[in-house]
Amino acid sequence: MTFAQFCMALLGALRRVLASPAFKAGIISVLTLFLLIPTVMVSSLVDERQFRARDVAEDIAAGWGRKQTVIGPVLVSYFIEEVPREETVNGEVRRRTERYRRWAVSLPRDLDIRAKIATEDRKLSLYSLPVYRADIRLTGHFAPMTADRVPPRHGGQVRASDEQPRVIASLSELRSVKSEILLVVDGGKPRAFEPGTAGTGLPGNTGYAINSTVTPAEATSGFGFEIPIVLNGSSAFHVAPMGRTTQVSLTSNWPHPGFAGGLLPDQREITADGFTASWSLPNLARGLPDVEFDGRLPFELGTLGVNLVQQVDLYQTIDRSVKYAIFFITLTFLAVFLIEMRAPGRVHWTQYGLTGLALVVFYVMLLALAEHVGYDIAYLAASTAVTLLIAIYIGLLVASRRAGLVMGLVLASVYGTLYLLMREEDYAMLVGSFIAFAAIAVTMFATRKLDWSGAGPEQDPVLNLDAGAMAEPRT
Incomplete structure (x- = not known):
C-alpha cells in the first residue's frame, strides 16, 4: 500500500467515524x-x-403591617419582703428592717382568644402580598394573687406593696394597631392600655409591650377581663397559649391557610370562602407555671396560628x-x-x-x-x-x-x-x-x-x- 492509499484509507475511516450515529x-x-x-x-x-418580589412584599408590609403575634395578657403584682436585722455598734444592739422589692407574674387561669381575620391581596407593581385586618377579643380570668402565695427569698415576711398591679400584653408592632386597646375588668368601665412597660420596674427587654393598671383589691380577689384589639398585619397571625386552659378560635376569608406552631388545630374547616380553626390547650401543653416570682415576662413562649399561604408561589x-x-x-x-x-x-x-x-x-x-x-x-x-x-x-x-x-x-x-x-x-x-x-x-x-x-x-x-x-x- 502506498502512502497515498494509506492516507485515503485513513480519511475514509475518519469520515465513517464522523458520520457514525x-x-x-x-x-x-x-x-x-x-x-x-x-x-x-x-x-x-x-x-x-x-x-x-420579597423586597416589594416588605415594602407593602411596612406600610400596612407585618406578621402579628399577640402574647398575653399577664398580671404583675408587687410585694415587699421585710427582713428584720440586728447589729451591735459600740455595745449597743440596733434593730433595722431590710426591705426587698418582689413581684409575681401570674398567667390567666383561663384564656379565650377569638379572632376574625379579614384578608385581601395588596398589589404593588407586579407583586402582591396577602394582608389582613384582625378583630381580636381576649377574655379570661386571673386567680387571686395574695401575699401569702409569695415564698420569702430572704427569710422575711411578705406583704402587699403600694404599687398598682399591671396587666401586660405584647404585640409584634404597635404602629399597626387600628383602635384604642382597652381593658375591661369584670364588665366595668374600660381602662386604656399604655405603650411600653415604663414604671413597672421589670427587668429585661419586654419588646412591644402594652400595660394597664388594676387596683390591689382586684388583684388580691381575682377578676375577669376582656381586651378587644383591632390591628393590621400580613402573611401570618399567631397567638400564645398563656392560660392554664386556653381556647383559640380563628375565622378568616382566606381559602389557603397554613397552620403553624407547636400544635395543629383540633378542629378545622376549609372552604373556597375561607376557614375556621380552633385549638384547646391544657396547662401541660403550655409548659409554664401559673405564677413566676421575680422573673422576666414570659413573652418568649411558643405560639400557634396560621400563615396566609399563597396558592402558587x-x-x-x-x-x-x-x-x-x-x-x-x-x-x-x-x-x-x-x-x-x-x-x-x-x-x-x-x-x-x-x-x-x-x-x-x-x-x-x-x-x-x-x-x-x-x-x-x-x-x-x-x-x-x-x-x-x-x-x-x-x-x-x-x-x-x-x-x-x-x-x-x-x-x-x-x-x-x-x-x-x-x-x-x-x-x-x-x-x-x-x-x-x-x-x-x-x-x-x-x-x-x-x-x-x-x-x-x-x-x-x-x-x-x-x-x-x-x-x-x-x-
Whole structure:
C-alpha cells in the first residue's frame, strides 16, 4: 500500500467515524452539558426576581403591617419582703428592717382568644402580598394573687406593696394597631392600655409591650377581663397559649391557610370562602407555671396560628422546574436523534443547539408571563409556543410531517409531565424515575438494529416515519 492509499484509507475511516450515529450521540451529549450554562443563568434570573418580589412584599408590609403575634395578657403584682436585722455598734444592739422589692407574674387561669381575620391581596407593581385586618377579643380570668402565695427569698415576711398591679400584653408592632386597646375588668368601665412597660420596674427587654393598671383589691380577689384589639398585619397571625386552659378560635376569608406552631388545630374547616380553626390547650401543653416570682415576662413562649399561604408561589415553582431542565433537554434531544436516524433529512449539531436554546427560553417566557397572568396560563402559553416551534422546525429539517407530529407529541408529553411534577412535589422523584426508565427502554429497543459505527445501516420498520421506503440513516 502506498502512502497515498494509506492516507485515503485513513480519511475514509475518519469520515465513517464522523458520520457514525455514535459520534453524533457523543456530540449531542457534550452539547447537552454546555446547555447547563444558560440554564444556570435562568436559575439566577429566577432568584433575582424572587428577591425583588420579597423586597416589594416588605415594602407593602411596612406600610400596612407585618406578621402579628399577640402574647398575653399577664398580671404583675408587687410585694415587699421585710427582713428584720440586728447589729451591735459600740455595745449597743440596733434593730433595722431590710426591705426587698418582689413581684409575681401570674398567667390567666383561663384564656379565650377569638379572632376574625379579614384578608385581601395588596398589589404593588407586579407583586402582591396577602394582608389582613384582625378583630381580636381576649377574655379570661386571673386567680387571686395574695401575699401569702409569695415564698420569702430572704427569710422575711411578705406583704402587699403600694404599687398598682399591671396587666401586660405584647404585640409584634404597635404602629399597626387600628383602635384604642382597652381593658375591661369584670364588665366595668374600660381602662386604656399604655405603650411600653415604663414604671413597672421589670427587668429585661419586654419588646412591644402594652400595660394597664388594676387596683390591689382586684388583684388580691381575682377578676375577669376582656381586651378587644383591632390591628393590621400580613402573611401570618399567631397567638400564645398563656392560660392554664386556653381556647383559640380563628375565622378568616382566606381559602389557603397554613397552620403553624407547636400544635395543629383540633378542629378545622376549609372552604373556597375561607376557614375556621380552633385549638384547646391544657396547662401541660403550655409548659409554664401559673405564677413566676421575680422573673422576666414570659413573652418568649411558643405560639400557634396560621400563615396566609399563597396558592402558587410561582418563583419557587419555576425554580424547581429549572432543576429538571437538563433532564428534559436530554429527553428532547433523544427524541430528535431517534427521529433523525429514521427520517430522510438530517439535523446538524448546530440545529440541536438551537433546539436546546428554545427549551431554555421556555423558562424565561414562563417567568416573564407568570408575573403578569399567573403560573397556569403562563405555563400553557410558553409550553405551547415552544412545542409548536420545535415540532415545526424538526419536521422541516428532516423533511417529514409525521416526524414533526411525533416531535410535537413528545414535547407535549414532556411539558405535561413537568407540570404534574411541579404540582405533585411529593411524587416528583417517583414519577421522574419511571420516566427515565421508560426513556432508556424506548431508546434500547428503538436502536436495537441501528449500526452505531455507520458501516452498514439497517432498516427498522417499527420506526418508519414516512409512508414510502425507509431512507438510509444519516447524520
